[in-house]
Amino acid sequence: MNHSPVPHPALSMPTQGTFPLFFRVVRRQRETPDTYTLWLEPPAGTPFAFQPGQFNMLYVFGVGEVPISISGPAHDPIPVVHTIRAVGAVTRALVNLKPGDLVGVRGPFGTSWPLEQAQGKDVVIVAGGIGLAPLRPALYHLLHHREAYNQVVLLYGARTPRDLLYRRELERWRGRFDMEVLVTVDRGPREWRGHVGVVTTLFDLAEPFFQPANTVALVCGPEIMMRYTARELLRRGVPEEHIYVSLERNMKCGQGFCGHCQFGPLFICKDGAVFPYPQVAHLMTLREV
Amino acid sequence: MARPTEDERRIFELLRRHPFTRALPENHLQRLASIASVCQLQPGDYLLREGRPVDAFYLLLSGRVGVEVYQPDRGVIPLQTLSRGDAVGWSWALPPYRATFDIRVLEPTEAICLPASELRQLMHDDPVLAVSILKKLLSMVASRIQATRLQLLDMYHRENP
Ligand code: FES
Numbered sequence: 001m002n003h004s005p006v007p008h009p010a011l012s013m014p015t016q017g018t019f020p021l022f023f024r025v026v027r028r029q030r031e032t033p034d035t036y037t038l039w040l041e042p043p044a045g046t047p048f049a050f051q052p053g054q055f056n057m058l059y060v061f062g063v064g065e066v067p068i069s070i071s072g073p074a075h076d077p078i079p080v081v082h083t084i085r086a087v088g089a090v091t092r093a094l095v096n097l098k099p100g101d102l103v104g105v106r107g108p109f110g111t112s113w114p115l116e117q118a119q120g121k122d123v124v125i126v127a128g129g130i131g132l133a134p135l136r137p138a139l140y141h142l143l144h145h146r147e148a149y150n151q152v153v154l155l156y157g158a159r160t161p162r163d164l165l166y167r168r169e170l171e172r173w174r175g176r177f178d179m180e181v182l183v184t185v186d187r188g189p190r191e192w193r194g195h196v197g198v199v200t201t202l203f204d205l206a207e208p209f210f211q212p213a214n215t216v217a218l219v220c221g222p223e224i225m226m227r228y229t230a231r232e233l234l235r236r237g238v239p240e241e242h243i244y245v246s247l248e249r250n251m252k253c254g255q256g257f258c259g260h261c262q263f264g265p266l267f268i269c270k271d272g273a274v275f276p277y278p279q280v281a282h283l284m285t286l287r288e289v
Numbered sequence: 290m291a292r293p294t295e296d297e298r299r300i301f302e303l304l305r306r307h308p309f310t311r312a313l314p315e316n317h318l319q320r321l322a323s324i325a326s327v328c329q330l331q332p333g334d335y336l337l338r339e340g341r342p343v344d345a346f347y348l349l350l351s352g353r354v355g356v357e358v359y360q361p362d363r364g365v366i367p368l369q370t371l372s373r374g375d376a377v378g379w380s381w382a383l384p385p386y387r388a389t390f391d392i393r394v395l396e397p398t399e400a401i402c403l404p405a406s407e408l409r410q411l412m413h414d415d416p417v418l419a420v421s422i423l424k425k426l427l428s429m430v431a432s433r434i435q436a437t438r439l440q441l442l443d444m445y446h447r448e449n450p
Pocket of ligand 1: 250251254255257258259260261268269
């Protein structure tokens with residue numbers, strides 16, 4: 001398997017420049033109390049395409065710009081779908097946009113999940129919290145090309161049942177015979193009938209559904225969750241070079257110019273956000289990089 | 290040694306496949322099988338109650354149980370779910386052999402039940418068996434502690450500042 005990051009696609013779209021193009025919000029949906037999904041329509045005639053795992057820089061007038069991963073299907077990329085958690089000024093402004101409002105878009109930027117390399121293998125997707133959003137395009141891709149992959153397993157952990165993203169879709173996926181979906185929460189009220197425990201505790205349950213040596217794992221969530229998940233995958237025999245993680249840092253240019261997102265020798269915006277785990281494992285435990 | 294009964298042979302097979310015991314050598318599995326039984330548990334049954342003596346060590350074969358604690362102002366707080374392949378608790382191995390949490394059955398569950406005092410006696414009589422079981426128990430305790438620490442970190446709280 002190729003150990004290097006999935007190549008950065010050539011700048012080829014009108015949205016991939018230094019200045020944003022303005023997309024119109026056509027739909028907004030509440031996912032959890034602080035997380036919303038926006039559907040964005042490009043100006044008429046503007047093409048847009050992306051690879052699962054890539055992100056856009058979203059700009060709100062007078063507030064600022066943030067990187068947000070694309071969470072819709074790559075085979076049906078317009079309107080562009082973003083799931084956003086309100087944790088700062090810009091993300092709060094984004095989730096408050098209404099249909100008809102304009103939002104500046106630059107992108108797509110960054111590397112993508114290694115879906116070609118994963119063909120013919122078991123694919124284990126491990127998501128924590130809002131980390132399911134950047135992984136959803138990968139899931140859409142796997143299900144859209146289901147015959148090209150062996151087992152597909154999704155392990156998803158969230159803080160509480162209220163924080164689970166895409167509830168309806170999770171239920172639909174759970175009902176499919178060609179994938180395994182295991183969900184857990186860190187804190188469950190007594191009425192919660194599902195699993196309670198961190199996402200790594202799902203591996204024992206998932207064990208029968210994948211062959212570690214023939215598995216590609218895609219992991220996204222808080223960094224600490226990704227570290228422990230990677231260790232658990234390694235302990236179970238998933239080859240290190242088959243593990244991919246998606247990292248987040250503050251970004252400015254999104255294109256490898258400003259150095260704002262520097263992570264050791266890497267730029268998250270250009271060399272990532274999706275990285276092969278061996279490339280970043282040593283950096284993920286350093287205190288200051 | 291007496292010939293194993295039909296039940297013992299079945300339990301031996303279950304022990305050989307269970308993640309907690311599958312690495313044990315055959316003679317140890319046979320000894321465990323000789324004291325074990327398979328029990329069927331119904332939702333609402335308690336395997337352990339906080340503060341009460343622990344009379345068995347359970348290895349789950351199917352179904353689900355919850356580790357819970359009761360707090361007067363908050364009611365029952367679910368802490369963790371255990372399911373197929375999990376082992377339930379370690380209080381049976383540590384004096385005073387009393388449960389530190391409630392373990393409540395959440396859905397129909399099948400488990401191998403190893404009576405605590407007989408298990409301790411087997412381990413007392415066979416230090417090699419004792420070491421194997423304690424090693425496995427230690428690794429289980431370690432992974433539960435790690436999971437609990439991650440839970441305590443509340444890692445999803447403000448994940449994308
Ligand atoms: S955000 Fe400017 S280099 Fe990455």
